[in-house]
Amino acid sequence: xxxxxxxxxxxxxxxxxxxxxxxxxxxxxxxxxxxxxxxxxxxxxxxxxxxxxxxxxxxxxxxxxxxxxxxxxxxxxxxxxxxxxxxxxxxxxxxxxxxxxxxxxxxxxxxxxxxxxxxxxxxxxxxxxxxxxxxxxxxxxxxxxxxxxxxxxxxxxxxxxxxxxxxxxxxxxxxxxxxxxxxxxxxxxxxxxxxxxxxxxxxxxxxxxxxxxxxxxxxxxxxxxxxxxxxxxxxxxxxxxxxxxxxxxxxxxxxxxxxxxxxxxxxxxxxxxxx
Amino acid sequence: xxxxxxxxxxxxxxxxxxxxxxxxxxxxxxxxxxxxxxxxxxxxxxxxxxxxxxxxxxxxxxxxxxxxxxxxxxxxxxxxxxxxxxxxxxxxxxxxxxxxxxxxxxxxxxxxxxxxxxxxxxxxxxxxxxxxxxxxxxxxxxxxxxxxxxxxxxxxxxxxxxxxxxxxxxxxxxxxxxxxxxxxxxxxxxxxxxxxxxxxxxxxxxxxxxxxxxxxxxxxxxxxxxxxxxxxxxxxxxxxxxxxxxxxxxxxxxxxxxxxxxxxxxxxxxxxxxxxxxxxxxxxxxxxxxxxxxxxxxxxxxxxxxxxxxxxxx
Numbered sequence: 001x002x003x004x005x006x007x008x009x010x011x012x013x014x015x016x017x018x019x020x021x022x023x024x025x026x027x028x029x030x031x032x033x034x035x036x037x038x039x040x041x042x043x044x045x046x047x048x049x050x051x052x053x054x055x056x057x058x059x060x061x062x063x064x065x066x067x068x069x070x071x072x073x074x075x076x077x078x079x080x081x082x083x084x085x086x087x088x089x090x091x092x093x094x095x096x097x098x099x100x101x102x103x104x105x106x107x108x109x110x111x112x113x114x115x116x117x118x119x120x121x122x123x124x125x126x127x128x129x130x131x132x133x134x135x136x137x138x139x140x141x142x143x144x145x146x147x148x149x150x151x152x153x154x155x156x157x158x159x160x161x162x163x164x165x166x167x168x169x170x171x172x173x174x175x176x177x178x179x180x181x182x183x184x185x186x187x188x189x190x191x192x193x194x195x196x197x198x199x200x201x202x203x204x205x206x207x208x209x210x211x212x213x214x215x216x217x218x219x220x221x222x223x224x225x226x227x228x229x230x231x232x233x234x235x236x237x238x239x240x241x242x243x244x245x246x247x248x249x250x251x252x253x254x255x256x257x258x259x260x261x262x263x264x265x266x267x268x269x270x271x272x273x274x275x
Numbered sequence: 276x277x278x279x280x281x282x283x284x285x286x287x288x289x290x291x292x293x294x295x296x297x298x299x300x301x302x303x304x305x306x307x308x309x310x311x312x313x314x315x316x317x318x319x320x321x322x323x324x325x326x327x328x329x330x331x332x333x334x335x336x337x338x339x340x341x342x343x344x345x346x347x348x349x350x351x352x353x354x355x356x357x358x359x360x361x362x363x364x365x366x367x368x369x370x371x372x373x374x375x376x377x378x379x380x381x382x383x384x385x386x387x388x389x390x391x392x393x394x395x396x397x398x399x400x401x402x403x404x405x406x407x408x409x410x411x412x413x414x415x416x417x418x419x420x421x422x423x424x425x426x427x428x429x430x431x432x433x434x435x436x437x438x439x440x441x442x443x444x445x446x447x448x449x450x451x452x453x454x455x456x457x458x459x460x461x462x463x464x465x466x467x468x469x470x471x472x473x474x475x476x477x478x479x480x481x482x483x484x485x486x487x488x489x490x491x492x493x494x495x496x497x498x499x500x501x502x503x504x505x506x507x508x509x510x511x512x513x514x515x516x517x518x519x520x521x522x523x524x525x526x527x528x529x530x531x532x533x534x535x536x537x538x539x540x541x542x543x544x545x546x547x548x549x550x551x552x553x554x555x556x557x558x559x560x561x562x563x564x565x566x567x568x569x570x571x572x573x574x575x576x577x578x579x580x581x582x583x584x585x586x587x588x589x
Contacts, residue, residue, distance in 0.1 A: 011356065011393070012288070012320050012323055012353065012356050012573035013287055013288035013290045013299065013300075013320060014287075014290055015284075015290035015291075015295075015298060015299030015300045015320070015568070016290070016298075016299070016568075016588060017291065019290060020291070021296065023290065023291070024288075024299065025290055025291070026288025045287055045289075045290075047449075048287065048538070049380075058584065072391045073362065073391065074390070074391055074393060075352060075391045076394060078391070079348065079352065080287065081289065082348075083287050083538075099389060108390045111350075111385070111388070111390070111391075111495055112391075114385070115429070115430045115460065115462075116346045116430060117346050117347055117348050117385075117386060117519065118346065118347060118348060118386070118427040119430070119462075119511065119512060120462065121461070121462040122462070125462050125464075143481070148404040155389065155393050156395065157389055157390055158375065214361050214393070214394060215394065216393050217393075226460070228373050229535065231561050242356075243327070244322070252460050263589075
């Protein structure tokens with residue numbers, strides 16, 4: 001199983017010369033099983049590049065099938081849905097999985113396309129066949145993968161953390177979660193138990209950071225605590241803050257490595273890793 | 276007076292090595308007077324960078340006039356990340372075209388919903404005022420006299436002429452040209468046949484725009500597309516540099532700024548567009564400048580607002 005990072009930034013994209021190494025696009029991941037089965041996680045601006053790349057893999061001629069798991073509906077995880085080219089090509093089948101407070105993910109995503117904010121007007125004007133699914137906690141039937149969802153608190157919104165297994169390997173994606181002040185959420189630790197790769201939000205150095213207090217998001221030390229308690233093989237920090245330059249992220253990674261008894265990496269846009 | 280470009284990109288932000296010189300943040304332009312008063316037009320991701328810049332300098336923003344051309348995501352997505360929104364003392368006066376029936380406040384609140392942003396509008400520390408813009412009805416914002424005019428864009432957009440410091444500039448974004456199709460309040464799959472009323476309405480839109488930009492020192496224009504791209508997507512509501520030059524030629528405009536670059540336009544493409552239209556502009560007697568992130572452009576008499584330069588974008 002391989003993971004490709006199309007976007008690793010949180011909150012909003014970071015454009016500029018100081019953000020080129022880690023990359024400035026917001027959340028988007030591609031997971032490819034050895035069988036060729038593929039799924040995507042999140043529709044941040046990184047998904048624009050994924051959408052273009054998929055055109056050569058059947059999606060350009062309307063023969064594509066893709067499941068997309070949303071960690072939540074904040075714009076850094078959904079903004080590129082109207083710019084994901086496969087949605088415009090008739091014949092493509094796209095299933096979107098996620099959760100919102102009122103269990104009407106379709107209606108919340110429809111607001112992304114509202115004519116006030118988007119010229120597309122409505123999801124009805126997308127030519128691909130798109131089905132939006134509200135998930136509950138537990139396993140999910142997705143071809144080629146064993147997927148498990150867990151809904152968690154995330155600010156005023158609902159987050160979903162995911163465990164994905166294929167080829168005898170496992171990944172946990174924990175990028176939209178507010179852990180309690182007392183420590184990591186036990187259910188999240190259980191979900192991530194023993195995975196080969198944990199992707200965890202590690203945007204901030206400290207919860208007292210000016211922006212952490214305003215925008216939420218996890219600290220590097222929380223990410224490390226989850227990784228250690230869940231006994232994961234490797235931790236990868238992602239959802240980098242848009243204020244953090246390449247040098248800031250190098251420094252944060254070094255701090256995380258000093259804290260952690262499991263190997264820690266920091267996600268970079270454009271990288272593909274073998275799990 | 277100066278125009279400072281914090282975001283120059285259209286549709287969606289495009290970070291990365293291929294857009295690093297012209298910039299990847301979406302639309303946001305600051306207009307600053309000689310004495311330091313400022314207004315901001317549009318709230319794309321460039322607005323978040325402006326907020327950082329203000330915060331780093333600990334500039335007290337106090338009251339802040341924000342003029343919106345329309346509410347499409349690339350013109351509003353930076354608002355919840357604008358540092359002054361989180362300062363108790365700040366007062367944001369938002370000016371925008373209010374679509375029929377729906378109240379502007381509800382739309383802005385809808386944009387800043389908790390499902391889309393970590394902080395909802397009602398939880399932000401700053402106070403917000405909402406002012407409806409009526410095309411044709413002038414108003415004042417900070418030190419500037421503003422003249423709004425309607426544009427040709429899906430669901431409606433408004434452009435602004437801004438007068439101050441004995442000079443003037445105009446912001447004409449987003450708009451399609453005024454011949455092929457008329458944008459209304461429904462989804463266009465492609466060009467639709469024009470009725471006589473449509474044609475008259477297009478003529479009126481063009482006439483009011485031409486009148487508003489008359490004698491302007493600098494006009495910032497939606498030149499999203501190349502001619503080839505426009506031919507493929509004429510119904511998306513954007514223009515080309517040729518459309519802009521055609522409209523501005525003979526109207527006493529000194530300078531055209533190419534703005535709202537398509538997300539697929541790399542720096543190399545933008546260099547070509549820049550060279551091509553600087554040349555075409557020279558032949559028509561209009562100076563053409565291609566907007567890039569961080570550009571501080573003196574409007575009117577350069578001696579009173581400094582030379583063209585780049586500011587350090589945080």
